[in-house]
Amino acid sequence: MGLWGGRFQEGSSSMFKQVNDSLPFDRILASQDIRGSIVWSRAIAKAGVLTVDEQQQIETTLNELLSKAEANELDFDASSEEDIHSFIEATLIEKLGDLGRKLHTGRSRNDQVATDFRLWCKEHLQSLKDDLLAIKKSLVLSADNNRDVILPGYTHLQRAQPVRYPHWCLAYVEMLKRDISRLDDLLARMNQCPLGSGALAGTVYAIDRQEIAEQLNFASPCLNSLDAVSDRDYVLELLFCASTSMMHLSRMAEDLIFFNSGEAGFITLGDAVTSGSSLMPQKKNPDALELMRGKCGRVFGSLQALLVTMKGLPLAYNKDMQEDKEGAFDAVNQWHICLCIAAEVVDTIKLDSARCAQAAKQGYANATELADYLVAKGIPFRTAHDISGQIVLAAIEQNKPIENLSLSELQAVSDVIEDDVFAVLELEYLVDKRNILGGTGAKPVFDALDYELKSLKD
Ligand code: ARG
Numbered sequence: 092m093g094l095w096g097g098r099f100q101e102g103s104s105s106m107f108k109q110v111n112d113s114l115p116f117d118r119i120l121a122s123q124d125i126r127g128s129i130v131w132s133r134a135i136a137k138a139g140v141l142t143v144d145e146q147q148q149i150e151t152t153l154n155e156l157l158s159k160a161e162a163n164e165l166d167f168d169a170s171s172e173e174d175i176h177s178f179i180e181a182t183l184i185e186k187l188g189d190l191g192r193k194l195h196t197g198r199s200r201n202d203q204v205a206t207d208f209r210l211w212c213k214e215h216l217q218s219l220k221d222d223l224l225a226i227k228k229s230l231v232l233s234a235d236n237n238r239d240v241i242l243p244g245y246t247h248l249q250r251a252q253p254v255r256y257p258h259w260c261l262a263y264v265e266m267l268k269r270d271i272s273r274l275d276d277l278l279a280r281m282n283q284c285p286l287g288s289g290a291l292a293g294t295v296y297a298i299d300r301q302e303i304a305e306q307l308n309f310a311s312p313c314l315n316s317l318d319a320v321s322d323r324d325y326v327l328e329l330l331f332c333a334s335t336s337m338m339h340l341s342r343m344a345e346d347l348i349f350f351n352s353g354e355a356g357f358i359t360l361g362d363a364v365t366s367g368s369s370l371m372p373q374k375k376n377p378d379a380l381e382l383m384r385g386k387c388g389r390v391f392g393s394l395q396a397l398l399v400t401m402k403g404l405p406l407a408y409n410k411d412m413q414e415d416k417e418g419a420f421d422a423v424n425q426w427h428i429c430l431c432i433a434a435e436v437v438d439t440i441k442l443d444s445a446r447c448a449q450a451a452k453q454g455y456a457n458a459t460e461l462a463d464y465l466v467a468k469g470i471p472f473r474t475a476h477d478i479s480g481q482i483v484l485a486a487i488e489q490n491k492p493i494e495n496l497s498l499s500e501l502q503a504v505s506d507v508i509e510d511d512v513f514a515v516l517e518l519e520y521l522v523d524k525r526n527i528l529g530g531t532g533a534k535p536v537f538d539a540l541d542y543e544l545k546s547l548k549d
Pocket of ligand 1 (some may be wrong): 113116174200201204408410412413415
């Protein structure tokens with residue numbers, strides 16, 4: 092008879108089943124569906140639909156199914172049920188006969204799926220936060236282990252001004268902190284329970300929705316049954332969180348791929364997170380990082396796909412909405428994998444500090460400091476800028492950094508230059524002059540790093 096066979100005279104075509112059935116993918120929601128059913132059985136028992144004894148039998152059987160679900164022992168493949176909701180209900184009926192047929196009183200798969208999916212998203216928010224905290228920790232520790240490494244900072248992928256390596260790490264730490272707070276915001280917004288909204292209009296049974304929400308660990312019930320069964324904005328928000336975080340990971344991957352290139356040579360990556368070439372024996376490729384970058388396509392795609400799916404749907408539930416799941420399951424899984432591999436990659440980073448410093452010194456990043464030095468000697472800035480520019484030109488002609496010119500070569504351009512100029516041209520001096528909150532000087536960077544180290548322990 093199935094779930095809705097009564098008014099039908101013919102069975103579904105096999106092609107229709109292929110397009111209609113969601114059990115092949117929504118089986119992931121088995122434990123959420125069973126937990127929702129347990130709470131529902133309690134609610135309808137209180138409303139007088141089940142006796143205490145009946146409710147207990149149902150709860151016991153559902154608990155057995157829950158253990159099986161958690162042990163991955165439910166046999167979905169042998170089932171021809173349409174979705175996880177009908178599968179669980181049919182399994183209950185198999186075990187309890189007519190008593191099992193009472194559970195669906197006052198409930199719809201529409202409020203069930205909305206509840207199950209919210210529970211699933213909420214549970215994943217927590218584990219994704221843990222993943223984000225883990226990569227954040229890896230970056231903080233890498234920064235701590237390489238406090239004094241200075242490397243070039245770039246704009247337009249041209250060397251711009253030198254920065255401390257920990258400053259680079261902490262830039263991504265800031266992004267990760269916002270990624271985490273986005274999940275906290277989402278949790279606060281989606282923490283309402285749809286169960287009890289029925290198919291779209293609520294239910295006639297005197298259930299206590301507040302209690303249902305509490306038992307399922309939601310902050311409160313959803314306030315409008317039409318909205319509760321038919322919006323998926325929380326899935327969209329989760330996909331946006333995933334997309335934004337993947338974008339951050341991808342930019343980090345891009346930086347590291349470049350740092351690891353033969354041309355830059357700032358870092359080397361561990362064997363465990365790189366791969367070789369089948370043809371070129373010398374190669375060690377940053378595949379993990381490239382995949383972090385590459386997987387953005389499918390994660391961003393899932394966000395776009397669900398937006399398009401939802402945009403034309405009239406209230407309330409429409410079967411189009413069954414398309415909400417596969418993309419979200421995949422995106423969350425890929426995001427999780429990328430966060431984990433990102434942490435592993437960062438843990439293997441080995442910096443070549445000499446190479447970093449050498450690159451940071453190229454590009455005449457200290458020309459501004461030289462002009463400021465001349466200003467301190469009483470020369471007007473415009474003139475100082477010009478003198479510094481002439482010195483850069485002389486250095487370029489000799490293919491040297493400014494500080495490798497001799498004092499007499501410098502004095503040939505300006506006789507106010509003295510021996511004390513060389514300290515000003517030093518890399519550390521240059522970096523540590525940016526001694527401002529948020530800047531790359533030693534003090535602000537180490538203060539920020541110490542704060543993050545301390546927060547790892549909290
Ligand atoms: N499997 C459906 C989904 O994932 C839930 C069932 C609602 N079906 C229905 N015909 N009202 O959205």
